[in-house]
Amino acid sequence: MDSTSQELPRPPVHGKYDFRSNRPRQRKSEIIKYSIIAIIIIIILSLGVTFAVLFVSFKKAKVPNFQVKSVRVSRFSVANVLTDQQKVLSADVDFFLDSDNKNRLVGVYFGNMVMETGWAGVETTFGETNVRDYVQKSKGVTTLKVSTRSEVEVKMDVKQEDMKLNLSINGDLKFFSGPFKTKRLPFIVSCNNISGVSVHAACGFKLFTNGKTPDGKPKAQTPSQTPSQTPEPRPIDGGPTADESPPSPPVESFPPVKLTIQDKFVIMDNGILQTTIAKPAGFVTGIKYNGIDNILDTLNPEDDRGYWDVVWAPPGTPGTRGNFQRIVGTEFRVIIDREDQIELSFKVAYDPATGGKTVAPMEVDQRYVMLRGVSGIYAYGIFEREAWPAFGMPNARLAFKLQRNQFKYMAIADNRQREMPVPEDRIKSRVEELIYPEAVIMTNPIEPQFKGEVDDKYQYSEESQDIRVHGWICKDPPTGFWQITPSYEFRSGGPNKQFLTSHVGPSTLAMFVSAHYSGEDLIPRFAEGEPWNHIYGPMFMYMNNMTKGQDLPLLWDDAKERMMSEVKKWPYSFPASKDFAKANERVNVTGTFFVHDKYKSKVKGPARNAFIGLGPPGEAGSWQRDSKTYQFWTRTDEHGNFTISFVRVGNYDLHGWVDGFIGDFKHTTPIDITIGQNVDVGEIVFEPPRDGPTLWEIGVPDRLAQEFFIPDPNPKYVNKLYVNHPDRFRQYGLWERYAELYPKDDLVYDVNTSDYSKDWFFAQVTRPLDGGYNGTTWSVKFNLDDVAPDATYKLRVAIASASNSEMEIRFNKQKPTPPIFTTGQLGNDNSIARHGIHGLYWLYSIDVKGIELNKGSNTLFLTQTKGSTALQGIMYDYLRLEGPPKNTN
CATH class of the missing domain: 1.20.5 (Single alpha-helices involved in coiled-coils or other helix-helix interfaces)
Structure with a gap:
């Protein structure tokens, strides 16, 4: 096919x-x-x-602990732009955020950052950041740094030190909450009062877990505007107020505190600073902070860096003398050891067998506290005694001595701060010693800038009510060491008792009991078998730092801000001692204070800005001599209203005084304080001493001699700080100027033609005579149009200070005629030598018979009779002659 x-x-x-x-x-x-x-x-x-x-x-997975770490202003300045003469304020801000991230992936989407600054009531808003997305891919604690720079044209003159920066930032945290599922939660950070000083800015953080802000919109909050200047602290016992400061980062965002106990030392460490204390003595031997291995002076022995001490005296010891005793603990205990707080005890026990012969018959428990996230340490002392021997205690204090080669700038007030000499500038071969050993002229100092200046620790004293913060600054690295006193309730002598603060060393002192500016009157004396318990403190030793190249005074500004914060926290909640009364163990006392001088007004008026306080039971004015108990003071508002807050349980008298009026007020009804029962005293009225109308007066009744003539210092005795200064009375040697102004005849004052600010020397002192000194007699000339021979006139003499003096009063007859009045031996406050412008207050009301006066010309003779030294004398506060009583209805 x-x-x-x-x-x-x-x-x-x-x-x-x-x-x-x-x-x-x-x-x-x-x-x-x-x-x-x-x-x-x-x-x-x-x-x-x-x-x-x-x-x-x-x-x-949980929501990450995403917290603000810090805000740092690396540059904050004002400059002219020369092209058009604009003045531009610019700021570079580094903003740090910490995330304790347990998830593998966290996204942070930032919305915008808004910065504001203010001065003299003017607000300016800066631009927004261009930070949009940040993806964090690593586990563990990660810090996110956001940097921004902004500037704005300024329409007025400003000072850099007056500026405070406010900042807010908003956005979304993005984190995985399950497979293929992401959550975005809005957050807001708000920081106020950023000055570029503190590493830890006061910032608040809020994460809105419902996905919305309180108003339903995830937008940033605008921080409240803050005043350009630091406000005056409210009176420490002026009533609880709301804390207007922004919330600080939660304590959990800081490392836990850690305690290490060694053979001879204990170490407290909170990741910010490390404090080493000798065991069991209680000496603070080292403070490591801001890259400084030891802030305390390592040239001093370990017991001479941070320590407590007292001066005590057996019965019969004359004057203010006593035995110096450094407090050396014999028993060490750990009171609290937690992640948030450590409190340690270093107690010196008393053995009655010693009989008060070698040590003071009392026990002192030195307590030190470190808190988590706090840049400093707290210290307080528990002083107590039982039925032990009698003794007196002229002095009690806590002292810190800093590195002399680093801390050279001292600040105790806005207008009282300067570069200071070092201790070697004061050695005998480099100085000329003056009338007392604390005062020297530096003739050959190591630091040439101080040549020819006077250095005297008493020139840096302050009143108790004003000792809120003082300390020292190191330039490299820029670091501050500050002592902050949140309350003065535990100090002796009331609100205007004067104490030492800081001085060459560099030393910073917390004085609790002192005979300075008061003499023997303020020595606490304990009888045989008299028990006593008293807590001094807590005090806060605060440390801060800043970026190198910034203005060092910003450290002072930050210290003041921190002081305000500490004041608002008083009474502290953390002290473990049962003897320290917490807020719930205290009560408030309220009322309204009026003053009525019937010869000035027919009706009572509010006692404005008056002092009102609770002290131990006693006579009117006895509070200024109290040295064993607690006192609680405040000042009234313009309507006379007052609140004395956080008063401890006890029995008190209500005391007060009003500037512009002589005398002391004491309420007739004692005040008994019990827990849970606030006290309202209602309206109280002070009727100052007055018998008749004013015929003449000299000075201002304010318990100070500051309104009188204060001469320029001898050029040989100048402290440059007080040249053209409101406190010019703090210059050394002003008492010598009296004899230069009045070489032969004493002061004569005519009430009709003289001016007390020019013609009344601030102190009636002695005059050199034949190698010694002699008392002086001042004359006050006045005219009377008429005299009632059978009537009684009244001379009021208010004295601001008296140092080993005696005042004799005569009218129209000089010595040897007997005086119509004499004070006898008066005062021992030594305020003339210590540049105090006042010491203890004295008021004398002297009856003057009409037959002692003349119709027409009269002369009052004021004789200060004592004349053995250059430092004896009287500072007058106010003088007034009253006529016979009249009907004032």
């Missing part, structure tokens, strides 16, 4: 036929199909494993 006619086989219906191999051809799609199926199976298995891992992982 012909091959061409043969019938070919049909191709398979399911595929193609290969004529060369004479068999059906398989399709390529089959291979692809099975390959895809295999791949899909592999993918499904992989996703299943991944899903299981993610499910387990994210089921355990």
Whole structure:
């Protein structure tokens, strides 16, 4: 058969036929199909494993602990732009955020950052950041740094030190809450009062877990505007107020505190600073902070860096003398050891067998506290005694001495801060000693800038009510060491008792009891068997730092801000001692204070800005001589209203005084304080001493001699800080100027023509005479149009200070005529020598018979009779002659 006619086989219906191999051809799609199926199976298995891992992982995932770490202003300045003479304010800000991230992936979306600054009530808003997205891919603690720079034109003159920066930032945190599932939660950060000083800015952080802000919109909050200047602290016991400061980062965002106990030392460490204390003595031997291995002076022995001491005296010890005793603990205890707080006790026990002959008959428990996230340490002392021997205690204090080669700039007030000499500048070969050993002229100092200046620690004293913060600054690295006093309730002598603060050393002191500016009157004396318990403190030793190159005074500004914060926290909640009364163990005393001088007004008026306080029971004015108990003071508002807050349980008298009026107020009803019962005394009225109308007066009744004539210092005795200064009375040697102004005859004052600010020397002091000194007699001339011989006139003499003096009063007759009045031996406050402008207050009301006065010309003779030294004398506060009583109805 012909091959061409043969019938070919049909191709398979399911595929193609290969004529060369004479068999059906398989399709390529089959291979692809099975390959895809295999791949899909592999993918499904992989996703299943991944899903299981993610499910387990994210089921355990929590919202990250995303907190503000710090805000640092690396540059904050004002400059002129010369092209058009614009004044531009610019700021570079580094913003740090910490995330304790338990998830593998966290996204952060930033909305905008708004910065504001203010001065003199002017607000300015800066621009927004251009930071939008940040993705964090690592586990563990991660720090996010956001940097921005902004500037704005300024329309007025400003000072850099007056500026405070406010900042807010908003956005979303993005994190995985399960497989293939992401949550975005809005957050807001708000920081106020950023000055570029503190590493830890006061910032608040809010994460809105419902996805919305309180107003329903995830937008940033605008921080409240803050005043450009630091406000005056409210009176410490002026009533609880709301804390207007922004919230600080939560304590959990800082490392826990750690206690290490060694053979001879204990170490407290909170990640910010490290404090080493000798065991069991209680000496603070070292503070490590801001890269400084030891802030305390390592040239001093370990017991002369941070320590407590007292001066005590057995009965019969004359004057203010006593035995110096450094408090050396004999018993060490750990009171609290937690992640948030350490409190340590270093107690010196008293052995009655010693009989009070070698150590003071009392026990002192030195307490030190370190808190988590706090840049400093707290210290307080528990002083107590039982039925032990009698003794007196002229002095009690806590002292810190800093590195002399680093801490050279001292600040105790806005207008009282300066570069200071070093201790070596005061050694005998480099100085000329003056009338007392604390005062020297630096004739050959190591630091040439101080040559010819006077250095005297008393020139840096302050009143108790003003000792809120003082300390020292190190330039490299820029570091501050500050002592902050949140309350003065535990100090002796009331609100205007003067104490030492900081001085060359560099030393910073917390004085609790002192005879300075008061003498023997303020020595606490304990009788045989008299028990006593008193807590001094807590005090806060605060440390801060800043970026190198910034203005160092910003450290002072930050210290003041911190002081305000500490004041608002008083009474502290953390002291473990049962003897320290917490807020719930205290009460408030309220009322309204009026003053009524019937010869000035027919009706009572509010005692504005008057002092009002609770002190131990006693006579009017006895509070200023109290040195054993607690006192609680405040000042009234413009309507005379007052609140004395956080008063401890006890029995008190309500005391007060009003500037512009002589005398002391004492409420007739004692005040008994018990827990849970606030006291409202209602309206109280002070009727200052007054018998008749004013015939003449000299000075201002404010318990100070500051309004009188204060001379310029001898150029040989200048402290440059007080040149053209409101406190010019703090210059050394001003008492010598009296004899230069009145070389032969004493001061004569005419009430009709003289000006007390020019013609009344601030102190009636002695005059050099024949190698010794002599008392002086001042004359006050006045005229009377008429005199009632049978009537009684009244001379009021208010004295601001008296140092080993005696005042005799005569009218129209000089010595040897007997005086119509004498004070006898008066005062021992030594305020003239210590540049205090006042010491203890004295008021004398002297009856003057009409027959002692003349119709027409009269002369009052004021004789200060004592004359053995240059430092004896009287500072007058105010003098007034009153006529006979009149009907004032």
